[in-house]
Amino acid sequence: MAWTYLESAMMLIASLHLIKAPYTKVEESFSIQAIHDIINYGVSDISQYDHIKFPGAVPRSFIGPLVIAYLTKPLLFFSNLWNKGASVAPTQMETQLLVRGVIAFTNCLSIFYLKEKFQHLVDKESGAAVDEEGNKKNVKVANDFSFSSSGSWFLLFFMSSFHMMFYCSRPLPNFVLAFSMTNVALGLVLAGSSNLAIAILAFSAIVFRIEIAALGVAVTLLSIYYKKISLAKAARFGVMGLSLGITLSLFIDSYFWNNWGIPEVDSFIFNVLEGNSASWGTESPLAYINKYIPMIFLPPTVIILNYFSLRFAPTELKIVAFAGYIHVLLMSLQPHKEWRFILYAIPSIMMLGSLSAAYLWENVQVETFMNALYLFTLPMTVVISFTLSMMFLYISRMNYPGGDALAAFNNYIIGNNITNVTVHLSIPPCMTGVTLFGELEYNDYGVTYDRSENATELSSLWKTFDYAILMEQSMDNVPIKQARSNEWELIGSTEMFMGLNYTYINDVFFQEERNIPEIFRVAFNNKTIIPFAMEFAEKSLIKSDIFYTYKRVKPEQSSPYISNAM
Numbered sequence: 001m002a003w004t005y006l007e008s009a010m011m012l013i014a015s016l017h018l019i020k021a022p023y024t025k026v027e028e029s030f031s032i033q034a035i036h037d038i039i040n041y042g043v044s045d046i047s048q049y050d051h052i053k054f055p056g057a058v059p060r061s062f063i064g065p066l067v068i069a070y071l072t073k074p075l076l077f078f079s080n081l082w083n084k085g086a087s088v089a090p091t092q093m094e095t096q097l098l099v100r101g102v103i104a105f106t107n108c109l110s111i112f113y114l115k116e117k118f119q120h121l122v123d124k125e126s127g128a129a130v131d132e133e134g135n136k137k138n139v140k141v142a143n144d145f146s147f148s149s150s151g152s153w154f155l156l157f158f159m160s161s162f163h164m165m166f167y168c169s170r171p172l173p174n175f176v177l178a179f180s181m182t183n184v185a186l187g188l189v190l191a192g193s194s195n196l197a198i199a200i201l202a203f204s205a206i207v208f209r210i211e212i213a214a215l216g217v218a219v220t221l222l223s224i225y226y227k228k229i230s231l232a233k234a235a236r237f238g239v240m241g242l243s244l245g246i247t248l249s250l251f252i253d254s255y256f257w258n259n260w261g262i263p264e265v266d267s268f269i270f271n272v273l274e275g276n277s278a279s280w281g282t283e284s285p286l287a288y289i290n291k292y293i294p295m296i297f298l299p300p301t302v303i304i305l306n307y308f309s310l311r312f313a314p315t316e317l318k319i320v321a322f323a324g325y326i327h328v329l330l331m332s333l334q335p336h337k338e339w340r341f342i343l344y345a346i347p348s349i350m351m352l353g354s355l356s357a358a359y360l361w362e363n364v365q366v367e368t369f370m371n372a373l374y375l376f377t378l379p380m381t382v383v384i385s386f387t388l389s390m391m392f393l394y395i396s397r398m399n400y401p402g403g404d405a406l407a408a409f410n411n412y413i414i415g416n417n418i419t420n421v422t423v424h425l426s427i428p429p430c431m432t433g434v435t436l437f438g439e440l441e442y443n444d445y446g447v448t449y450d451r452s453e454n455a456t457e458l459s460s461l462w463k464t465f466d467y468a469i470l471m472e473q474s475m476d477n478v479p480i481k482q483a484r485s486n487e488w489e490l491i492g493s494t495e496m497f498m499g500l501n502y503t504y505i506n507d508v509f510f511q512e513e514r515n516i517p518e519i520f521r522v523a524f525n526n527k528t529i530i531p532f533a534m535e536f537a538e539k540s541l542i543k544s545d546i547f548y549t550y551k552r553v554k555p556e557q558s559s560p561y562i563s564n565a566m
Contacts, residue, residue, distance in 0.1 A: 006152055007112055010159040014104045018169040020393055022097055023403030023433035030056055031171035034065035035099050036092070036436040039072065046256060050436060054451070058270045059263040061249055062256040063207055064176035071102050090414055090444065096437035103176060104169035110183035111158060111347065117187035118317070118351050119151035122358070125314045145312065146362040153354035153361070153378075160382045162389035163296050163339065164346065166396060174340045178208035182215060182344040186320045194223040194319075195237045202241030207249050210264045210272075211331060215344050218326035222319045277336035285332045292339045293328070296346060298388060301381040302353035309355040317351060324348030394537060398497035403433020405469050405494040405547045410440050412491065412549075413447060420446035423467035427453055429547055432496075455479070468550045475550065488550040496546040504539050 024032050033050040041048050043066075075098050126147050158164050167175060181204040188197040201216030220238065223229045246262060254260045271277035283291075297303050306321070313321065324345030331341050357378050366372050402425075409423060425434055430451055440447045450465065452458050462482040472478050475485040 002116075003112075004152075006155040006159070007108075010111075010155055010165075011105070011108055013159050013165050014108055014168055015101065017166045017393055018097065018100050018104060021166070021397040021400065022093065022100075023400035023438075024096075024171060024435055025400065025433070026431035028171045029430075029435070030060045031065050031068075031173060031176050032096065032099070032435050032437070034060075034062055035069045035072070035171065036096075038062075038065060038069035039076070039095065039099075046258075049256070051256070054453075055257075057276070058267045059253065059257050059259075059261065060173055060267070061207055061253050061263045063248060063252055064173065064178070065171075066252070068099060068102055068106075068171075068176060071106075072099050075102070090440050091410060092437040092439075092441075096435060099437075100169040100171065103171060106177065106180045107168040107175060107183075110180035110187075111155070114183045114187045114190075114347055114351075115151045115154050117190040118154060118354075119148075121190045121314055121316055122147040122150045122355060145359055147355060147358040149361055150351075150354050150358040153357040154351055156382045157302055157350045157354060157357075157385070158347070160385035160389060161296065161346075161350075162385075162392045165389060166393060167340070172340060174209055174343050176208070178204055178212065179343060181208065182212060183347055185216075185219070186323075186348060189219060189223070189228075189320050189323075190316045192228070192316065194219070194229045195233055198223070198229070198234055199237040199241035199244075202238045203245040206242055206245035206262065206264055208264070210268045211341050212344060214330040215323055215327040218323035218330070219319065222322055222326075226315050226319060228316070228319070271336075272334065275335075277334065280336050282335035283337045287337045288328050288332050288342055292337070292342065293349075296339060297349070299381055299384055301377060302350055305353040305356035306349060308359075309352045312359065313352060313355055317355065320348045321352040395497055395541065398495070398541070398543065400433035401494045401496040401546050402429035402431065402469075403435075403438060405429050405492075405549060406434050406438045408492055408494065409467065409469060409549055410438070413440060413445060418445075421466040422448040422450055422464055423469065424450045424452070424458075424461075424465045426468070426470045428471045429469050466552050468552075470548055470550065471546065473545070473548055487552055487554075489553045490548055491551045492549040493545040494547040494549075495543040498542045498544045501540050501542050508536065508540075 030051065033054075037046070037049040037051075046052070072095070076095060079094070079098065126145060168179075169175075181200055185197040185200040185204070188194070188200070198216065198220050201212055201219060205211075205213040205216055216238070220229075220234050224231055224234055249262045249264070250260070253263050257263070293303065294300060309321075310318070324347075327345045328342045331337070334341070360374050361378055364371050364374060366375060406425070406429065412418075413421070434451075439449050442448075450461065452461060458480055459482060462480055468488070470478060475483050475488045
């Protein structure tokens with residue numbers, strides 16, 4: 001697999017998203033806490049594991065976190081060697097970034113592999129394939145067009161997509177090996193190995209995410225339809241993948257959960273058969289088509305290009321592309337919808353669009369206005385998509401106030417040389433950025449982080465708390481009888497993004513004495529474009545306090561809250 005500048009650029013962009021938004025949310029909590037426990041406690045004794053006290057609604061597989069944790073450990077070894085003699089970091093946030101970097105690397109590598117198989121396929125079909133010595137192969141040419149930039153367009157579309165770059169490093173169960181495995185499977189289909197692809201998809205569905213079964217069924221049926229594999233062989237490899245997955249999940253996950261079972265089977269029963277996923281909200285059967293796919297592909301150039309690719313797409317590409325769309329349609333039958341449930345179809349859709357992009361870029365001559373418009377639209381799509389991605393990143397990094405509140409509290413503890421205290425973290429902060437990696441080292445500071453959720457348990461523990469990070473603006477609003485406002489002092493607050501300031505935006509751009517070209521002309525001439533952009537970005541967003549940090553004091557010591565920051 002040849003490594004190009006585009007691969008390097010994609011890794012840099014993924015890293016940028018990781019660094020700018022280092023915290024995680026509730027959907028990622030199981031994976032990130034499990035990885036923390038595996039790294040810190042090993043696997044021989046799971047008594048201190050987080051999932052024992054906070055098991056969640058349904059169990060999840062430990063196989064993905066196990067692989068990521070053990071891939072991270074060598075990096076931790078070299079990181080410790082590199083930092084030997086330096087001051088020790090007060091938390092393990094650097095380790096969390098390394099973990100997320102490993103997740104991003106596995107996902108990006110799978111995309112590079114898919115791109116390589118995609119490019120090889122279209123080269124073969126267009127007669128551009130070469131052998132190991134670099135000589136052109138004698139192959140049957142399906143058409144006379146050139147598609148040598150297909151893989152490059154695929155990477156450009158992928159790296160300019162906000163959803164792909166922002167989430168590819170996130171410990172969502174969908175991205176912890178599940179996405180990588182489906183990409184490898186699709187690459188094998190493109191390489192003509194449908195049998196192995198079916199086995200991998202079956203394995204991934206039963207181990208990582210049960211919705212992958214929809215993609216697996218689609219790939220299997222289409223491979224049979226296009227005579228790439230027989231029904232008997234497809235069934236045999238499907239059973240092989242399922243058997244291996246069931247065996248591994250049954251023994252590994254039963255050990256960690258201390259109960260015999262297969263997490264994805266339990267999840268399927270709980271969410272689908274019993275219909276509990278509807279508790280998280282339901283949407284129209286068309287939501288993926290008219291809401292989520294347009295949201296992912298913005299601007300919609302790739303979707304439009306999909307239609308034109310069908311006339312010259314190789315059979316193997318048609319299989320993965322149609323399988324992606326069938327996956328979306330099958331997932332539309334489930335009332336509860338999230339974009340990550342159709343994640344596995346996105347690379348297929350991008351490949352089909354990339355084929356059309358390569359055709360236009362390499363074979364259409366600039367002889368008419370429309371041809372020039374087509375060729376101008378392709379790079380502009382990447383530019384616009386990347387610009388939107390950076391804007392969304394700027395906003396999205398403000399959506400993790402729990403992580404910001406925890407970091408501010410830790411800085412307060414360190415700055416004031418406070419030790420041996422207990423802080424209670426309520427549910428909302430824990431859902432928006434708090435992880436075990438973000439806690440101060442207990443041996444150095446003696447801080448106990450309490451995340452109790454049960455009201456009875458909270459009532460019994462309340463008097464042991466020295467600090468609390470809550471969503472309530474006043475202790476009078478805390479639904480705990482023991483919470484008395486005269487015993488607590490507000491020492492800090494944390495903001496969260498709440499929306500756009502349309503009044504400010506209107507005042508800047510649409511006052512009668514101003515117009516948009518004039519604003520930018522003055523900014524450029526006065527060399528103030530960067531300060532203007534920074535001021536505009538800051539003032540056009542509405543941020544409001546969402547979490548409040550309290551310190552227990554004696555009633556006579558309490559004082560009004562003055563400062564907005566710790």
